[in-house]
Amino acid sequence: MGSEVWVGPWRPHRPRGPIAALYSGPGPKYKLPASTGYILHDPSRPRAPAFTFGARLPTQQTSRGPGPGHLVPARMTVRGRDGAPAYSIFGRPRHAAPFLTPGPGRYFPERAGNAAYPSAPRHTIAPRNWGLRAESQTPGPGTYTVPSLLGPRVVGKVSAPIYSIYGRSAVGSFCEDLSKTPGPCAYPVVSPGIYKPRAPQFSMLARTSLPQGNSLNPGPAAYNVDQHRKPRGWSFGIRHSDYLAPMVIDVDD
DSSP states (O other), X not given: OTTOOOOOSOXXXXXXXXXXXXXXXXXXXXXXXXXXXXXXXXXXXXXXXXXXXXXXXXXXXXXXXXXXXXXXXXTEETTEEOSOOOOOOXXXXXXXXXXXXXXXXXXXXXXXXXXXXXXXXXXXXXXXXXXXXXXXXXXXXXGSOOOOSSSSOOTTSOOOOOOOOOOOOSSSSTTOOSSOOOXXXXXOOOOHHHHSOOOOXXXXXXOOOOOOTTSOOOOGGGOOSSOOOOOOOOOSSOTTOTTOOOOOOOOOO
């Protein structure tokens, strides 16, 4: 066979069907979730409890009094600030309105009447008054009604079927016009004189009045028969011109 190496009867050829190796896949783009740590842990693997190393929270510090560095002013005593009265340049504040308390002269004990002085009993003929009481809002016996024993709404009993005598409803019945089409009665009756030969018609109206002489029309005497129009003539010049010389007929010798 010479120097050629025999590789067997197989030779490169086109495959008969699709092969997965001929198609490119995503490759290592997709990775399995981690099995360590707490966040994004593999759900198919057991996960041990995790402990954090968080910082210690600050304790609440309460003030228990001034320390040694607190300096009390020298003019401050137990009874307050010591010193001469100080004056400011601020305006004098307005006094509040006094409380209008009535004095002894505003009371009139003599007008108290029987409320302050003893008096004999008095009797009136007015009806007895039991005091101011609000009107009773309690319903009386006539407010409550006993349930009816007739009809379909009997409490605790079975009622027989009942039938109503209501008229037929136009909605949902067989005669309901769903397309809203006008029927034969919606059209008016056409006069036969429109589509058939029509005979002459006479009216029974009154005779119209003759024309009155209210118009300003010229009468027979307004026309003059003797005056007639002059027939038209022809000329070789300008008619009615301001520069036309008059015709000289009589010439003196």
